[in-house]
Amino acid sequence: MNNSDLIDRAHAISACMSYDDETPNGNAKMMMRELCHRLGQRTVRIHKKKGGYLMTTLFGEARFLTWKEAVMWRLFGWPPVGTELLRVA
Secondary structure, eight states, rough: HHHHHHHHHHHHHHHHHHOOOOSSHHHHHHHHHHHHHHHHHHHEEEEEEEEEEEEEETTEEEEEOOHHHHHHHHOOOOOOOOTOOOOOO
8 A cells, every 4th residue: 555545544434533632532633734735745746847856745735946956866766864755556
């Protein structure tokens, strides 16, 4: 299971929980949402565009790779430090 599937399932589970503080689900729901957010920010797709390489997170936030990151990506296939590359089968 890749990060994208894990995030989708965790969002579905947390949607069934309550934010009510008196129930034990409130804290678990907040933790699951934070986990999904952090995984989604670290998991990226990299596409070749006219202006360089575009890196997009699972939540749709995008930026172009810096010159150094683009060289490392092109020569070695290494994504930027602190990110994981989403492998779509």
